[in-house]
Amino acid sequence: MRHSVNRPPTPDAAEDQEKEPTLQEIINIKLIESGEKERLMELLRERLTECGWKDEMKALCRAFIKKKGRNNVSVDDLVHVITPKGRASVPDSVKAELLQRIRTFLNSAAL
Amino acid sequence: MDLSAVKPRCSVPKPCNHLADYKLKYGLTGYDSLQDKFVTGPNGKTTVCTADKKIPRCFFCDGYRERLYLCLICSSVSCLDHTLLDTRSDCGHDIAVDINRSELYCGRCRDQVYDPDFDTAVVSKYKKDLIVHSNAFESIGERSSKRRRLSSAIDLDLKKWKELPCIRDQRAKSCYPIGLRGLNNLGNTCFMNSVLQALLHVPPLRNYFLSGRHNRGTCQKRSLDRFCLLCDIDIIFSAMFSGDRSPYSPAQFLYSWWQHSANLASYEQQDAHEFFISLLDGIHEKENKLRDTNNDAADCPCIAHRVFSGLLRSDVTCLTCGFTSTTYDPFMDISLHLDPSHCFSTETTNKGSKLNGSTSVSTSTLIGCLDLFTKPEKLGSDQKLHCQNCQQRQDSSKQLSIGRLPLALCLQVKRFEHSLVRKTSRKIDWHLQFPFSLDMSPYLSSSIIRKRLGNRILRFDGDETDVSADYEIFAVVTHSGMLESGHYVTYLRLKNQWYRCDDAWITEVDEATVRASQCYMVFYVQKMLYHKANDEIGCAPSSSRRDSLLSVVGCC
Numbered sequence: 001m002r003h004s005v006n007r008p009p010t011p012d013a014a015e016d017q018e019k020e021p022t023l024q025e026i027i028n029i030k031l032i033e034s035g036e037k038e039r040l041m042e043l044l045r046e047r048l049t050e051c052g053w054k055d056e057m058k059a060l061c062r063a064f065i066k067k068k069g070r071n072n073v074s075v076d077d078l079v080h081v082i083t084p085k086g087r088a089s090v091p092d093s094v095k096a097e098l099l100q101r102i103r104t105f106l107n108s109a110a111l
Numbered sequence: 112m113d114l115s116a117v118k119p120r121c122s123v124p125k126p127c128n129h130l131a132d133y134k135l136k137y138g139l140t141g142y143d144s145l146q147d148k149f150v151t152g153p154n155g156k157t158t159v160c161t162a163d164k165k166i167p168r169c170f171f172c173d174g175y176r177e178r179l180y181l182c183l184i185c186s187s188v189s190c191l192d193h194t195l196l197d198t199r200s201d202c203g204h205d206i207a208v209d210i211n212r213s214e215l216y217c218g219r220c221r222d223q224v225y226d227p228d229f230d231t232a233v234v235s236k237y238k239k240d241l242i243v244h245s246n247a248f249e250s251i252g253e254r255s256s257k258r259r260r261l262s263s264a265i266d267l268d269l270k271k272w273k274e275l276p277c278i279r280d281q282r283a284k285s286c287y288p289i290g291l292r293g294l295n296n297l298g299n300t301c302f303m304n305s306v307l308q309a310l311l312h313v314p315p316l317r318n319y320f321l322s323g324r325h326n327r328g329t330c331q332k333r334s335l336d337r338f339c340l341l342c343d344i345d346i347i348f349s350a351m352f353s354g355d356r357s358p359y360s361p362a363q364f365l366y367s368w369w370q371h372s373a374n375l376a377s378y379e380q381q382d383a384h385e386f387f388i389s390l391l392d393g394i395h396e397k398e399n400k401l402r403d404t405n406n407d408a409a410d411c412p413c414i415a416h417r418v419f420s421g422l423l424r425s426d427v428t429c430l431t432c433g434f435t436s437t438t439y440d441p442f443m444d445i446s447l448h449l450d451p452s453h454c455f456s457t458e459t460t461n462k463g464s465k466l467n468g469s470t471s472v473s474t475s476t477l478i479g480c481l482d483l484f485t486k487p488e489k490l491g492s493d494q495k496l497h498c499q500n501c502q503q504r505q506d507s508s509k510q511l512s513i514g515r516l517p518l519a520l521c522l523q524v525k526r527f528e529h530s531l532v533r534k535t536s537r538k539i540d541w542h543l544q545f546p547f548s549l550d551m552s553p554y555l556s557s558s559i560i561r562k563r564l565g566n567r568i569l570r571f572d573g574d575e576t577d578v579s580a581d582y583e584i585f586a587v588v589t590h591s592g593m594l595e596s597g598h599y600v601t602y603l604r605l606k607n608q609w610y611r612c613d614d615a616w617i618t619e620v621d622e623a624t625v626r627a628s629q630c631y632m633v634f635y636v637q638k639m640l641y642h643k644a645n646d647e648i649g650c651a652p653s654s655s656r657r658d659s660l661l662s663v664v665g666c667c
Contacts, residue, residue, distance in 0.1 A: 028176070042154060074222035076191070
């Protein structure tokens with residue numbers, strides 16, 4: 001293995017573990033450091049609540065718990081079941097708005 | 112106070128074995144050591160902040176995008192996939208904290224776990240920084256005033272009332288409950304009649320006057336004024352509950368009230384809510400005069416306050432640092448803006464962001480209005496408040512909640528809109544759905560604060576566990592017509608039968624009629640008082656459908 005012996009192999013070696021941070025990582029770090037990520041998260045929460053996405057996810061969780069039985073469900077299970085559905089049902093307008101915000105941020109951060 | 116009989120506001124899930132073992136071994140030391148690192152943001156979310164500004168990453172895979180967990184024992188950070196590695200490598204490292212959400216997680220159970228002690232630790236720093244302003248409400252005196260309030264509720268319980276016979280009017284074809292009697296309209300006084308009908312049947316208020324708490328004899332001797340609002344109210348009670356079914360003319364009371372509210376003294380149409388407030392105010396003033404006291408609203412022993420007064424809590428949060436300042440203010444009723452939810456669907460479908468694409472028009476509900484009332488509201492940029500923490504003016508958000516519930520709750524729906532810009536007033540005619548049984552617990556400060564802080568398990572200061580939050584409706588004042596020329600009608604619920612009180616005309620109606628009416632003021636009373644009151648009324652309405660119209664006619 002090319003990588004450092006101290007690091008155990010990742011289960012799904014999909015990404016290249018290069019020592020240099022990728023562009024994605026740099027952007028993410030910049031977002032976090034400037035506090036913009038937190039603001040974007042807040043905005044996202046607001047939008048997703050407004051359009052009813054949160055309520056729909058809640059309903060899906062309830063249905064799943066009802067089916068499996070309250071004592072047979074863990075948070076992990078819920079996250080695994082809900083995540084794909086959640087990602088797929090984010091409205092396009094919300095995605096567009098957030099992308100626009102990130103673009104604006106990147107322009108101002110002059111990366 | 113028997114705590115075992117109290118219903119807990121939230122149930123505490125049992126800890127898993129691993130959490131129990133951890134607590135046995137380490138107690139609260141792990142939680143306490145984290146306390147300084149908890150930072151609660153303006154949105155109520157608490158994160159664990161490390162001293163250095165570096166982004167937390169998983170020890171094993173260097174990942175930073177997934178949920179990250181901080182082991183309570185060795186403080187190593189791992190993502191979900193690798194929490195097990197930490198658990199296996201060092202035995203007993205089962206419990207960890209979600210860094211972004213400050214929630215406990217058990218690596219071995221692979222599930223979230225809950226511990227009230229942990230939530231207390233999370234919130235303790237937040238609570239320490241809270242500044243509480245009390246407007247006539249001392250936290251030290253809180254316990255004694257609570258006890259006083261409890262005993263006053265029992266006090267208002269009738270004693271002498273039971274001795275009064277159940278008077279059955281032989282003339283009436285049907286046996287209506289006692290106290291049901293029409294009120295003659297003395298010239299656009301339906302605003303007064305409607306409110307009086309509601310007040311006549313507020314159980315604690317009714318019991319107070321019917322058990323002779325305001326002694327007219329001694330009052331007339333002591334008082335220097337010719338007019339005593341309380342005496343006149345007492346006269347009305349005696350007349351309405353005398354068993355006489357012919358409509359009563361509250362002329363003396365009207366004149367007496369005019370003395371008190373000179374600005375409203377006319378034969379013009381008035382607002383029922385304004386009358387209600389001015390009447391309660393008159394009672395308060397008069398009782399204070401009689402007792403020669405000057406009481407603050409929160410501890411006032413006058414009957415108006417004892418029945419209707421509650422406490423409203425207002426939290427103002429700085430949107431930059433999360434610092435919150437709290438104020439308590441007493442209230443006699445709650446005025447609610449109409450929740451425009453039935454307009455909502457049309458707005459969003461245009462933008463295409465409404466998820467399920469349904470264009471169903473939903474009705475506004477009273478619950479929706481209450482939700483709106485307790486929703487955090489971002490104050491405008493022109494209303495920036497000075498934050499003590501940031502030492503400058505910042506954008507803030509305000510959230511209202513109920514600090515203490517009254518015995519009887521009056522909810523007014525703001526149907527009359529006055530626009531200063533357009534210099535016009537209009538009436539909002541939307542239909543509002545209102546429940547017959549109302550649970551106010553989601554609007555209590557304890558529930559609102561608990562929810563804002565991420566559903567923490569908390570023993571909240573001033574937890575309303577001794578006062579029930581379940582209410583039953585007993586009166587609705589409705590308005591029909593236009594702003595300038597309308598008519599007030601009250602619906603009363605006595606022994607689960609609804610009656611329509613339209614000035615002098617009393618009729619039995621069914622539930623559907625009441626539900627379809629346009630409510631303006633909705634009166635609720637605590638459930639146990641409502642059921643007790645039903646037992647006290649005595650005569651059971653046993654009229655057949657043919658006799659549903661009471662055979663009296665009044666002049667109007």
